Amino acid sequence: MPPRPYPDWSWSPSRHNLFEECRRKYYFHYYAAHNGWYLDAPPMARQAYRLKQMTNLYLVFGDAVHKMAEEAVKSYHHYGKMQEPEEIIKQVRFLLNQAYKDSKDIEAWTAQPKQRRMLHEMYYRGGLPPQLTETIKTRLPILVDRLLGSESLQHFMHADSCHLVELEKLNTLDLGDTMIYVKLDFMYRQAGRYIIVDWKTGQEDERNVTQLRLYSWYVHENYGIPYEQIDIRTEYLLSGQCKLDQVEEYEMNELAAYVETSIAKMRHYLSDTAANAPKSKMDFEVTDDERKCRRCSYREMCEGARPRTDEE
Template sequence: MPRTIKQFPFTPILGWSASRYDLFSICRRRYFFHYYAKYDKENTVRRLNRFKGLVTLPLETGSIVHEVIEALLGRLRSTAEAIDRPRFLAYADQAIARSLTDKTFEEVAYGLLPEVSAADLQPKVHACLENLLGSDRFRWLVEEAAPASGEWIIDPPGYGETRLDDLKIYVKVDVLFPLGDLIHILDWKTGKADPAKHRKQLVGYATWASTHFDIPPERVRPTLAYLHPAYEEVHESVDAADLEAFAVLIRAETHEMYEYCRDIEQNIPLDKDAFPMVDDERVCAQCAFRGICYPAQYPVNL
């Protein structure tokens, strides 16, 4: 089983990703701020990047859990000794402490909380990790997958760039386990299940693996692993017809985003005015950039 991931020459043209298209669908102005800050004539890149860099408690919980699981998988590669749970959770607490030092939380910047402390992150982070350790999947990792751990690919470098026909797309994989003739892909989830997105995500992972390793999609086993409130998995079989349907969908979504480019090949956007603000206060109230669009309504301390 090949262990190298294909590399692609740089091209400036935009690449589809699930997160990019979701942002595009939610609010065009937010999409502009996120991806085209240097083209904004009213706000500096530095200012927009401060807003873009805000993290929320739920998202940072996910980031910390991913970081700790990555370290856990690295440990499984080198030893089969039982996990010292207190020490393991203490390692997670160190990751939480780094986050509190290094990150700026949206809840604090917008005055929703006076501060964020370890107590705001620990319960869910610990619960997610405990749920993983107590799962059948973790037993599978130790007993079945670990002997082939030299073939594991944990948090591949980069942004998951691949190709779908002639389109650039990004599908970021958490971890990949070759086992026998199959490739297992796991995506750790700490938020609520979103059934509407399940199929798209799973087929996306199969597309990524099929492209990079030149294997049929039937040999890929993509799994969404929800860690909270209890451990639960979502997985479906994928075949060539699914990849073809996925390609049609992604091509349509990519061309929607192309329509907002003045120069598609160079990924130069239309003027900001062509990216309207969404007319939904509920959406705005959850947006990191709300302090730019509505400074009087959403004062921010950044």
């Protein structure tokens, strides 16, 4: 079967956020990189696909903590006990160190960008900033301690009749002809209530509201659960705070309007909506925020990227 010329159309909070961050970055990520995994793909597609796989130390750290949260829930679910904090810290450090080692070999990453890690800091700056590594080193034991002692994990372990429902499962919803992606970190039920747990390793962000509404919408649609029986616990591990939320049914109209507006904006940049074919690269504007340019994985192939400065 020949490669499809354009990717499937879909929507997600992360796609919306990237679109709002920089239209050109959005183009590289969702369109230029398409089919770039093929060895005979055009050079631009292969380059964009490779850069799409790039990450940074904070993202690797956050992903590692999420992975350990998943393993902690699995451990209790299957064996009735949690891993020791020291073991979790050891595993997170291993994942961080592996990403660093991978990033030292650019040629190997270029040949296998999906199988290896490349840190933005290593690729564009040639090394990890000492202040960044010290910050993560300091945060790691704090986050692990707060993960294991979190209200949600303690409730799941000690409250009567708690049952695991979902764990790190990618789900979809349909809004008209658009597939919407939703992924819950962790969900369990107890005494007729469905409890969604969302782990956060950074600061509070108002953009989380859309994500929480999508979670409730998915549970309502997929499991037929009334909104009043759905609880959302956002665990901010850095501060140790657990924020409790419930979504009202009227908010779903606001959510649908928000998503539809976002979809309309994105489709304005398509030359063929049915095929999900984008307009020219130059039709996708470059952000005027220099900080975003400096953090962008695609800066080496973006004509509008701001030049690197000594402060970086």
